Amino acid sequence: MIVNRQADIIHKVHLLRVLTKIIDNPILSQSLYFKGGTCASMQNILDRFSVDLDFDVKSKSDEKVLRSEFHKIFKKLDYTISQESKVALEFFLKYKNGPNLRNTLKIDALNFQVKSNLYAPIFLPEIGRTINCQTKETIFANKLVAVKDRFNKHKSIACRDIYDIHHFFMIGLNYRSEIIIERTGLSPHKYFEYLINFIDQKVTQQLIDQDLNTLLPLDSFNKIRKILKSETILFLQNNI
Structure with a gap:
């Protein structure tokens, strides 16, 4: 996983610490599929810093049991649950850090079944563990859909979605x-x-700068920030 600033190393340590505990827990590891930006980064198909842990929940899993297992891990790691959804396995965790530094870790384990998703056991060298993950092609497809889905549900735009789409096209995924x-x-x-129309109408330079400046090394950010929108549209046009 790419770490851009010294301060981000602390967040990465906590991220990997939680992920390792989840994988080592037989109940959780057999009920969850790893996905999203952190999963992609740890498979070396994404070159930006990622701050959250995202999972699909296996069909027919007992979410009350899973919630209890998550709580046990958080307690062992001395994390404080600052927010927790009552209807889904969604947690915001606080860990100790210096003033004005990142100190919140989000974990989502959502029981949203997509029949077309494919999964495979993947070895993650950074932590020396294997976990069932969305395949690379599945990650890319869900990332493409995430742009529309995020806006429909929350009226928000995450330009990291646009960056990820651009990067996946660039590496030929x-x-x-x-x-x-x-x-x-x-x-x-x-x-x-x-x-194409959505990106053209909704994605602004201000949004790109605000979202990506903390997720990329400065030189990479400066190289991509003004061409991200036009090149992503070009890739999409080429696939029509």
């Missing part, structure tokens, strides 16, 4: 079309037409 069809009801071509 394939996406799983079935996921786009299942989650949007549109063919990839039709969805990309929507996405």
Whole structure:
């Protein structure tokens, strides 16, 4: 996982500490699928810093049991739960850190079943552990859909989604079309037409700068910030 600033190392340590405990817990590791930006970074297919842990919950898992196991881990690691959803396995954890430094870790384990998702056991060298993860093609497809999904649910735009899409295209990653069809009801071509218009109309330079400046090394941020929008649109147009 890429770490851009000395201060981020502390957050990374806590992130990996929690992930290791989750994988070492047989109840959690057999019920969760690792996904998202941190998963992609730890598979070396994403070159930015990622701050959260995201999981899919296996179908028919007992979420009360999973919640209890999460709580046991948080207690052992001396984390304070600052916020917790009552309807989903979503936690905001506080850890001790210096003033004005990042001190919050978010964990999402959502029981949102996508039949087209594919998973595989992946070895993560940074922690010397294997966990079931979304495949690379599954990660890419869900990231493409995340732009629309995030805006529909929360009226928010995360330019890290745009960055990730751009990066996945740049490294020649394939996406799983079935996921786009299942989650949007549109063919990839039709969805990309929507996405091009969305990015063109909604994604501003200010949003890009605000979201990415803490997630990329300064030189990488300066190189990509003014071309991210146009190049992402170009990639999408090329796939229509």
